[in-house]
Amino acid sequence: MKNLLLFADVSGKLDPTDYVGFTFFVGSMAMMAASAFFFLSLSQFDRKWRTSILVSGLITFIAAVHYFYMRDYWFANVESPTFFRYVDWLLTVPLMCVEFYLILKVAGAKPSLMWKLIFASVIMLVTGYFGEAVYTTGTGPAIWGALSGAAYFYIVYEIWAGSAKKLAVAAGGDILYSHKLLCWFVLVGWAIYPLGYMLGTEGWYTSFLGTGSVDVVYNIADAINKIGFGLVIYALAVKKQNVLS
Numbered sequence: 001m002k003n004l005l006l007f008a009d010v011s012g013k014l015d016p017t018d019y020v021g022f023t024f025f026v027g028s029m030a031m032m033a034a035s036a037f038f039f040l041s042l043s044q045f046d047r048k049w050r051t052s053i054l055v056s057g058l059i060t061f062i063a064a065v066h067y068f069y070m071r072d073y074w075f076a077n078v079e080s081p082t083f084f085r086y087v088d089w090l091l092t093v094p095l096m097c098v099e100f101y102l103i104l105k106v107a108g109a110k111p112s113l114m115w116k117l118i119f120a121s122v123i124m125l126v127t128g129y130f131g132e133a134v135y136t137t138g139t140g141p142a143i144w145g146a147l148s149g150a151a152y153f154y155i156v157y158e159i160w161a162g163s164a165k166k167l168a169v170a171a172g173g174d175i176l177y178s179h180k181l182l183c184w185f186v187l188v189g190w191a192i193y194p195l196g197y198m199l200g201t202e203g204w205y206t207s208f209l210g211t212g213s214v215d216v217v218y219n220i221a222d223a224i225n226k227i228g229f230g231l232v233i234y235a236l237a238v239k240k241q242n243v244l245s
C-alpha cells in the first residue's frame, strides 16, 4: 500500500522534500490533462490536421501512462526508473519526429525524411540507454553519451539546415513559423536531457546533487517538450483552419 501514498518514502512517511516524487506526480497530471485537451479538441479539426493533433495527444498520453509507473517505482524503490524512462522516450520521441513530417507534408515531405529522423532518434536513445544503464563505469557513459550526442546533432542539423529546413522554407507562412518553433524545442528543450544525463552519471556531478536530481531535470524537460511541442502543432492547426473557414 505504501507506494500508493503521495510523497511517501520507503518507510511510508510523507516527505515534503521529495522533489523527485513531487515532479513525477505533477508530471503525470500535466500529461493526463494535456492528453485530454488534445483528444477532446480532435473533432474541431478537419481530416488534414486531425492526425497531427492525434499524435500530439498520443505523445502526452503515452508519457502519462509511463509517469504513473515511474512515480510508483520511485516511491517504492527511491531509485531512478531508468528503464521505464527510456521505453517512454523510445515511443514518444519517434512520434515527435513524425510531427515534423506531418506538418511538412504540404510542402512535399516524403516518408524517407520521417524514417531518417526516426532512425536517428532511436540511435540517440539506445546509445544513451547503454551509457546510462548498461555501461555505467569508466569511460562507458562518456563514449555512449558522445555517440548519442552525434545522433542528436544529426537531428538538429536535419531540421535546422537540412532537407526538412528546405521543405519548411518552401511551405512558408505559418508552416515555416511553426517548424522554426519546433526546431527551437529540439535545440534548447532537448538539450536539457544530456545535461540531466551528465548530472546523473556517477562520479561526474552526483556528489553535490545527489541521486534523483537527474529525474527532476528529465521530468521538467518532458513537460516542456511534450506538452509544448503539442501546443505548437495545435496552434498551427487552429490558424490553418481559420484560414479555411
Ligand SMILES: *C/C=C(C)/C=C/C=C(C)/C=C/C1=C(C)CCCC1(C)C
Residues within 6 Å of the ligand: 089, 092, 093, 124, 125, 127, 128, 129, 145, 146, 148, 149, 152, 190, 191, 193, 194, 197, 222, 225, 226
Ligand atoms: C519526450 C522525451 C524527449 C523529447 C526526450 C529526448 C531525449 C533526448 C534528446 C536525449 C538525449 C541524450 C543525449 C543527446 C546524450 C546523452 C544521452 C541522452 C539519451 C540523454
